[in-house]
Every structure is written in structure tokens, then in C-alpha cells.
Amino acid sequence: xxxxxxxxxxxxxxxxxxxxxxxxxxxxxxxxxxxxxxxxxxxxxxxxxxxxxxxxxxxxxxxxxxxxxxxxxxxxxxxxxxxxxxxxxxxxxxxxxxxxxxxxxxxxxxxxxxxxxxxxxxxxxxxxxxxxxxxxxxxxxxxxxxxxxxxxxxxxxxxxxxxxxxxxxxxxxxxxxxxxxxxxxxxxxxxxxxxxxxxxxxxxxxxxxxxxxxxxxxxxxxxxxxxxxxxxxxxxxxxxxxxxxxxxxxxxxxxxxxxxxxxxxxxxxxxxxxxxxxxxxxxxxxxxxxxxxxxxxxxxxxxxxxxxxxxxxxxxxxxxxxxxxxxxxx
Numbered sequence: 001x002x003x004x005x006x007x008x009x010x011x012x013x014x015x016x017x018x019x020x021x022x023x024x025x026x027x028x029x030x031x032x033x034x035x036x037x038x039x040x041x042x043x044x045x046x047x048x049x050x051x052x053x054x055x056x057x058x059x060x061x062x063x064x065x066x067x068x069x070x071x072x073x074x075x076x077x078x079x080x081x082x083x084x085x086x087x088x089x090x091x092x093x094x095x096x097x098x099x100x101x102x103x104x105x106x107x108x109x110x111x112x113x114x115x116x117x118x119x120x121x122x123x124x125x126x127x128x129x130x131x132x133x134x135x136x137x138x139x140x141x142x143x144x145x146x147x148x149x150x151x152x153x154x155x156x157x158x159x160x161x162x163x164x165x166x167x168x169x170x171x172x173x174x175x176x177x178x179x180x181x182x183x184x185x186x187x188x189x190x191x192x193x194x195x196x197x198x199x200x201x202x203x204x205x206x207x208x209x210x211x212x213x214x215x216x217x218x219x220x221x222x223x224x225x226x227x228x229x230x231x232x233x234x235x236x237x238x239x240x241x242x243x244x245x246x247x248x249x250x251x252x253x254x255x256x257x258x259x260x261x262x263x264x265x266x267x268x269x270x271x272x273x274x275x276x277x278x279x280x281x282x283x284x285x286x287x288x289x290x291x292x293x294x295x296x297x298x299x300x301x302x303x304x305x306x307x308x309x310x311x312x313x314x315x316x317x318x319x320x321x322x323x324x325x326x327x328x329x330x
Contacts (some may be wrong), residue, residue, distance in 0.1 A: 004056040006077070006084050008063055015079055019045050022074040022085045042074050051081040061087040119190040126189065130200050134207055138179050139186040144170035178206040178213075227271025230296040230304030236312055238289045239268040241282050266306075276306035 020042045057065030062084035072085040127136050147165035189195045242265045249261055262278035282288055292306035
């Protein structure tokens with residue numbers, strides 16, 4: 001028969017302060033952030049009071065002695081400067097203040113974490129069998145953080161331009177197209193547990209692009225160095241359509257104007273690149289000779305914009321037209 005201060009018959013509910021959730025036997029998911037945060041909060045409270053957990057029973061629950069309890073609540077007893085762990089049922093029966101909604105949410109998050117861990121193990125196996133384990137390493141890369149001592153973190157107002165640790169470059173590298181697509185596909189693999197052969201092939205292609213990236217970037221830099229500047233004015237040029245993109249129309253004058261329109265990026269034969277509205281149903285990869293009004297970009301002399309494009313039409317002088325007519329009609 002227990003006769004300590006925390007025995008069920010001696011408990012005074014108003015003497016106990018709810019601190020947080022105390023977990024037992026959380027195997028496999030103990031490194032989850034939400035569990036670490038809960039443990040950190042409990043530890044901070046105990047460091048502040050100097051109190052320790054007292055075990056008056058042989059079980060996990062400090063009230064009834066239940067040895068099977070996994071999810072426990074941590075309570076602080078200020079009069080004895082002691083902590084006890086109590087099962088949810090005991091806390092509810094004895095009317096000790098416990099955040100039951102937080103407990104239920106915590107249990108759901110633990111269940112979700114276990115499902116995710118199972119999904120991760122399956123994803124690793126699938127990617128490994130397909131020879132794509134490098135994709136898993138990319139998926140697990142942490143988002144960049146400012147280095148310790150960076151001027152940006154020292155400024156409470158976080159003024160742009162104060163960073164001196166290369167954070168922006170690290171973020172740009174982390175968010176490159178190939179890495180972003182790989183994270184998206186692998187994330188869905190973890191969630192849904194499957195991946196198609198087409199997705200495997202695409203991941204393989206993206207990984208190859210990452211390996212070849214230094215070479216491709218050097219080639220692009222060389223192309224850019226050799227490119228000519230964009231000239232202003234009405235000019236006739238030749239080039240190749242590099243890409244098409246559907247964009248929102250920000251200058252709609254009425255509700256009948258289309259909400260979106262297609263734009264083209266064209267690399268001219270002199271290496272310069274120009275951007276403008278799609279015309280003549282051009283597609284990616286098409287070669288075209290056209291006349292348009294060009295405007296050089298204020299930020300990049302080798303990039304520009306075009307408007308009022310028309311596919312090139314040969315114009316003849318009066319003498320040339322007369323000659324052509326004479327030849328045609330004899």
C-alpha cells in the first residue's frame with residue numbers, strides 16, 4: 001500500500017502543473033523534430049526548477065504503476081519540487097490538468113512519423129535496386145542555414161545585404177531545377193510507396209545532368225562570352241526557338257482579353273537571346289527568320305525583347321519586280 005504524496009488517495013489536483021508530453025518506448029522515430037522539441041521543453045522546465053522525476057511505483061505511470069504506458073504526461077509538484085509521469089487515463093480520472101488535445105495530436109504525429117519511416121525504408125530499397133541511391137542523398141539534404149556569426153543573424157531586423165556567409169549562393173545551389181524535381185519525385189515515393197519506370201528514367205537523366213553540370217555551365221559561359229549584343233530597332237534576324245512558356249497577362253484591358261499568353265525564348269544566330277510573344281505557331285526547336293522591333297535589356301546587353309514580329313518576307317525593288325515579271329511571262 002503506497003502512502004507517498006503522489007499516491008492516488010493523496011493527490012490534490014490543484015497542486016500539479018502540467019509541463020508537457022513524456023514519451024516512452026518511441027523507437028525508430030525518436031529523432032523526429034516534434035519529439036525533440038517536446039523533450040527540450042520538458043528539460044528546460046526541469047533545469048529551471050532543479051526538480052527531478054520521482055518514481056514511487058515500479059511502472060511507467062507514477063500514479064497507478066502501469067508498466068505498459070507509452071504516452072505519458074509530465075507534471076510538476078511545486079510543494080515537493082518533484083516531477084511525476086502519469087498516464088492519460090490517470091490524469092483524466094484524477095482531474096489533473098492535462099492538455100488532452102495536445103496528447104491526441106502528438107499520438108497522430110507519432111503514427112504519421114512511423115508511416116513515413118516505413119515509406120523511407122521502402123523508398124531507399126526501390127532507389128537502391130534501380131541504381132538511383134544518389135537521389136536519396138539529394139532528398140535528405142538539409143536546407144541551407146546562415147553560418148554561425150553571420151552578420152545577417154546578428155541583426156534583429158534582418159536587413160537585406162548584411163549576409164556575409166554565402167547563404168544566398170547556397171540556397172540557389174540547393175534550389176536548382178534538377179535537385180528540386182528529384183526531391184519532389186522522391187517525396188511522393190516516400191508518401192505513396194511507388195514510382196513508375198518513366199520516373200526512374202527521368203531521375204537517372206537528372207542525376208546525369210547534375211554530374212555533367214560543370215561541363216554544361218562552362219559551355220554556356222563560353223557561348224555567352226561569344227554572343228553578340230542585342231541591337232535596338234527594327235531588324236531582320238534568324239534564330240532557333242529555345243523554349244516556350246505560358247505566362248499571365250498582366251496588361252489586360254478588358255475581361256475579353258485572354259488571361260494567359262505564350263512567350264518564346266529565341267537564340268539568334270549571333271548568340272544573343274530575345275524574348276517575346278509567340279507567332280506563326282512556332283514550337284521549341286523551330287528555326288525561324290523574322291523581322292521585329294528589338295529592345296536591349298537594361299540588365300544584360302546580350303539579352304533583349306522583341307515585339308510586332310513577322311516572318312521574313314523578301315521585298316524587291318521596282319527593277320527586280322519588273323525583271324521577275326518579264327521572266328515569268330516571257
